[in-house]
Amino acid sequence: MTHVILSNLTKSFPGNPVAAVNTMNLDIPSGQLVAFLGPSGCGKTTTLKMIAGLITPTVGDITFDGASVLAVPPEKRGAVMVFQNYLLFPYMSVGQNVGFGLKMRGVEPKVIDRKVIEMLDLVKLPNIANRRPRQLSGGQQQRVALARALITEPKVLLLDEPLSNLDAHLRDEMRELILSIQRNLGVTMIFVTHDQEEAVLLANQIALIFDGVLQQYAAPDVFYRQPISERAARFFGGINFVPATRRGERLETAFGAFHVRTPGVENAPEGEVTLTIRPEQVVLNPADDENCTSGRIRSRIYVGTYTRYKIMIGDIEIEATRSGDIDHALNEGDAVRVGFPADRIWVVGRS
């Protein structure tokens, strides 16, 4: 259980005028599972490696339980990384791989053997200690890599894209395993991902990073309800963005005025803004006429568990989804009333 704080953490690489990580401040309470989320090249793995001590920050500090670890070499820092491609040593057996960290610490072979068995049980892979890594599936290799990291009882466990190389079924299994281990051991875990779904499924808190800059640090649901920017909203699947002028609770758009009363919106920007609402929150033909406008259905796509509608309101396209069976009363070309519930609309700065 380690409390990790990043203070003004910055990393610039020689020959590159743009900092890979720029003045990052982050407070990760002990026992939390935090995701560093962002597109490729945004600096999330660089940040992870700085926490592990494998990359030295240009500026800033990293503390574990209040003490700076910048002067502590990676081998003594207790921040263990699990790499995306597992990196099991091909010339060792599974058992030797798992026991590697303890062997490096000079632990007695008998103790190592016992702990290896415990760890392999923990990751639900008993009786494979004598196998070679090449004899394992991708999912099994990932579990062995996890066991190899956990056996050292790390202060912080750092996972680089832990689910990205697994197929859908194994992703679910691995997610459950990571969550149960995290709950049982209470170890502080930080993982890197470019997949917002992976971040939402696993993390208590998500740190959204674009271009080396921390954009938003919050619980997963906040990114859906209250994204910090249009870019953040788009990253989480937001597609409805309408230019608006905000005056308090009133939002004026090209197709009418709307009220906004979503909790937290009082801290959102005023003036020239962008109205955003998630497709699943848009109501078609609502009973109530408040916050409503008229549009015409441009297309209707049935996707199995829901139907996706594209609606033209003037020259602005809005997308709405309806779960359940297809509604045959709503067809392409039909006029439709479109409702934006006042407690579902969100406002971001105009980009």
Added chain:
Amino acid sequence: MIGERWRIPLMLAPTLIIIVVLFFGSLGYGFLQSLGWQPNIGNTTFSLDAYATVLFSPEYREQFWSGLWLTIWVSLASTFISAALALMSALLLRQTFIGKKIATFLFQLNLPVPHLVIAIGMIFLFSQSGLAARAAAQLGMISTPNEFPVMLRDAGGVGIILAYLWKEVPFFGIVLLAILQSVGEDYEDLARSLGANRWQRFRHVILPLVMPGLLSSSIIVFAFTFGTYEVPKLLGVRFPEMLPVMALEFFLNPDLNARAEGMALSMIIAAITLLIVVAYMWAGNRAVQR
């Protein structure tokens, strides 16, 4: 119509035929000659006389055994020291530093230079009448060039080993650099975060990862240094004499009967090379697994 499963063996056949014919043809013919079979001079019987002469006759016994130890020493020392120096250099060259491109170019500069040229270069540089001796005398470090330490044509084969190092370090280096670049540094980073110090990372991560390539290159270098005669002929002494030079002298003997001894010696060289290569591979693999 030829089945799909025969396609690859048939495509490989021309290459394999050349290798098999040349290898077993020449080896077989050489083996027969080593048994005294030389129909062109009327010898059509088989015997082990040539082997007995080389190994046990008073004339050649001492020359053979002292030559054998010198050959083993020179080949093992050249191979092992070249591999160690190349590994250290490759580990440095893969890092980012000022002048990396120039250093890498210089490191591989003498790869295309023949061994013969290297040996002659050694004589020009390090013999007692060479550039280094004269420069040392000019600088007053020694009073005459003759006082320059004997580095070439010494009984311990130091000059030969130096020439081989000059030539083989870049060879090992190019193989190791390629391996290290393909492996990357992630394994070392991982080991580091699991608590491995610098030595442990070298011993338990780098060495096992490069060992297959290192062993293959070592076999090539060892077999080459054990069986080649140009460098020891130019930089070695008359006694003890490395086995390939001794074999060459049998071949150059105007008496064609000496050809059998030359072939017997060549067969012994091949057999010893094979034995030592097997032992080297076994020891290398064991070292990795421990």
